[in-house]
Amino acid sequence: MCGIVGYLGARDPKEVILKGLKTLEYRGYDSSGVSILNKGKFKRVRAQGKLSQLCEKLQNEDFDGHLGIGHTRWATHGKPSERNAHPHQLNHVNIVHNGIIENYAEIKEKLIKNGSQFESETDSELVAHLIEREMNFNASLLNATINIIPGLRGAYSVLAVSEKTPDQCVAFKNGPPLLIGLGEDEIIVASDIQAIISYTKKIIYLEDDEIALISPGKVEIYNFKGQRIEKSPVTVNWDASQIEKQGYPHYMLKEIFEQPRAVAQAIDPHIDLSTRKINLSGVGFNVDNFEGPEALDLKNDLLNTNEILQTIERVFIVACGTSYYAGMLGEYLIERAAEVPVEIDLASEFRYRYPVIPKNSLLIVVSQSGETADTLAALRQAKKQGALTLSICNVPRSSIDREAHGHLYMNAGVEIGVASTKAFVSSLALMNILSLSLAKAKGLLNEDLEKKCVDEIVAAPSLMEGVLAYDKFFAQAADDLKKKRGFLYLGRGVSYPIALEGALKLKELAYMHAEGYASGEMKHGPLALIDETMAIIVLCPKDELYEKTISNLEEAKARGGMIISIGTGDDERLKSISDHYLSLPETAWYVNPLLEVIPLQLLAYYVAKSLGNDVDQPRNLAKSVTVE
Numbered sequence: 001m002c003g004i005v006g007y008l009g010a011r012d013p014k015e016v017i018l019k020g021l022k023t024l025e026y027r028g029y030d031s032s033g034v035s036i037l038n039k040g041k042f043k044r045v046r047a048q049g050k051l052s053q054l055c056e057k058l059q060n061e062d063f064d065g066h067l068g069i070g071h072t073r074w075a076t077h078g079k080p081s082e083r084n085a086h087p088h089q090l091n092h093v094n095i096v097h098n099g100i101i102e103n104y105a106e107i108k109e110k111l112i113k114n115g116s117q118f119e120s121e122t123d124s125e126l127v128a129h130l131i132e133r134e135m136n137f138n139a140s141l142l143n144a145t146i147n148i149i150p151g152l153r154g155a156y157s158v159l160a161v162s163e164k165t166p167d168q169c170v171a172f173k174n175g176p177p178l179l180i181g182l183g184e185d186e187i188i189v190a191s192d193i194q195a196i197i198s199y200t201k202k203i204i205y206l207e208d209d210e211i212a213l214i215s216p217g218k219v220e221i222y223n224f225k226g227q228r229i230e231k232s233p234v235t236v237n238w239d240a241s242q243i244e245k246q247g248y249p250h251y252m253l254k255e256i257f258e259q260p261r262a263v264a265q266a267i268d269p270h271i272d273l274s275t276r277k278i279n280l281s282g283v284g285f286n287v288d289n290f291e292g293p294e295a296l297d298l299k300n301d302l303l304n305t306n307e308i309l310q311t312i313e314r315v316f317i318v319a320c321g322t323s324y325y326a327g328m329l330g331e332y333l334i335e336r337a338a339e340v341p342v343e344i345d346l347a348s349e350f351r352y353r354y355p356v357i358p359k360n361s362l363l364i365v366v367s368q369s370g371e372t373a374d375t376l377a378a379l380r381q382a383k384k385q386g387a388l389t390l391s392i393c394n395v396p397r398s399s400i401d402r403e404a405h406g407h408l409y410m411n412a413g414v415e416i417g418v419a420s421t422k423a424f425v426s427s428l429a430l431m432n433i434l435s436l437s438l439a440k441a442k443g444l445l446n447e448d449l450e451k452k453c454v455d456e457i458v459a460a461p462s463l464m465e466g467v468l469a470y471d472k473f474f475a476q477a478a479d480d481l482k483k484k485r486g487f488l489y490l491g492r493g494v495s496y497p498i499a500l501e502g503a504l505k506l507k508e509l510a511y512m513h514a515e516g517y518a519s520g521e522m523k524h525g526p527l528a529l530i531d532e533t534m535a536i537i538v539l540c541p542k543d544e545l546y547e548k549t550i551s552n553l554e555e556a557k558a559r560g561g562m563i564i565s566i567g568t569g570d571d572e573r574l575k576s577i578s579d580h581y582l583s584l585p586e587t588a589w590y591v592n593p594l595l596e597v598i599p600l601q602l603l604a605y606y607v608a609k610s611l612g613n614d615v616d617q618p619r620n621l622a623k624s625v626t627v628e
């Protein structure tokens, strides 16, 4: 939701904080601000709008101190404005906050009764008030924090500084991520590794219920009760070059073009090229802390992934947005390959619908960020109900990754564009690996079939390279497409989730009306939408549903819509009923979705670009949705 950066060290805090906020702008971009020590006082500068507004304001500002905090905001409580921008300041205390303080109304009321005056409409400001009040009673910054935490409800991560302790910063969290980078003569705290990685690779991941007291060259970790915890940093292997645009005009286009590599990296740990076999190595189901001993027949000696998969009788897949559509593909693949019943749910629905989770269930959560609040809550809910859980994340050590019993990694590399692209194709590839592994564990995948499937999956990245050439087509077609009144994306079977994803991409980026439909549903209502002002994007691979999709398309064609079809090879029949026909190379039905989504991403990208929209940071959105 929001991005936080804190700096204590020898460099100019303004430079480090602004550079860090730039890498975190994807998390929120309606206002931003910094508080940096200058002549013993925190000088606060805030601006509404994009980070560039803040940079402009800070151009001629100098600071002589070495401690500062900064924030980029995505509004939850209180509209986007300078007044509501962070840091929040009360006398000597400054804080930045990511998340939501759920009981803010009651705390605020009490504080107002006691004479406090609030400057903003946010839930965050009260943290500054609470800390300041404690410090006025002579508590240290650390003790003030320990004292106020029991009164806070909700999900939050906070950085707090005070002029009374000009060489200290306190970081604490219960929910959204906070990482602490340990450099030579400096310490950087941030919501995401991207803000830290160009200074150091030594990272402490703050866990929930932990407080970090940061002072020159030293980080002490305490639990919320104030007891000291020993914690060592880990060394990460991410590279700073991954977070640069490398010549592309936008991160999104760069990430679209990185997709073949993302898929190759996702499948690499799970395919043995010499034997042409699939494995789920690295999943590392940790059932030591399994909370549902009654619900799953796991014996102590049954820790082998394959044996665990054999016990699975039902699969739940839970996610949000694009990750949910990847999960939908998982439903088609797992049911068909492994003959295990699958339920797919939106995390925001799952957590409140009192799901029945039978014995021997596996719950798979898919999340690029690994921090999505609803998905995390669904995971916790399923664990409580006794499910074995498996996360598919792109960000290692994210909250979801850490809390699940088993782990698969998208390995897509840093994804910065708010609209997810490469993490999606990596998830699709992992759904293939997972369904085949389950099928194998169930004795439903013979050796020959396994080899054939491996060959098809391994060939996917190079086929995807070829499909990227549609870049030029959409760069040209965008000017016409942007004049359409609306878009319908049609697909059946495994192409249906891709149609939904195509529509989501266009909505997110072009702010145009777009809907994804299962083609067979057209005559049950949406056909009424079609006239010559509509564009119909149809996914029509040469699979067992081909004839049916063609008749659905004829129905649409008869109503005058402009048709862009995406099919297999040289399909004259499809070509003849389409205004534009885009041919994809022949591949297996389960790999085809990886190819189909590329033209849809390019369409959304170029239409948005042609409309002059901010492609990497579409309005009203944030990359990581860490609140409900």
Ligand code: AGP
Pocket: 320, 321, 322, 323, 324, 366, 367, 368, 369, 370, 371, 372, 375, 418, 419, 420, 421, 508, 621, 622, 623, 624, 625
């Ligand atoms: C994707 O383009 C969206 N920005 C959004 O739907 C996203 O997929 C969703 O918020 C889930 O995020 P996650 O994968 O990080 O959990």
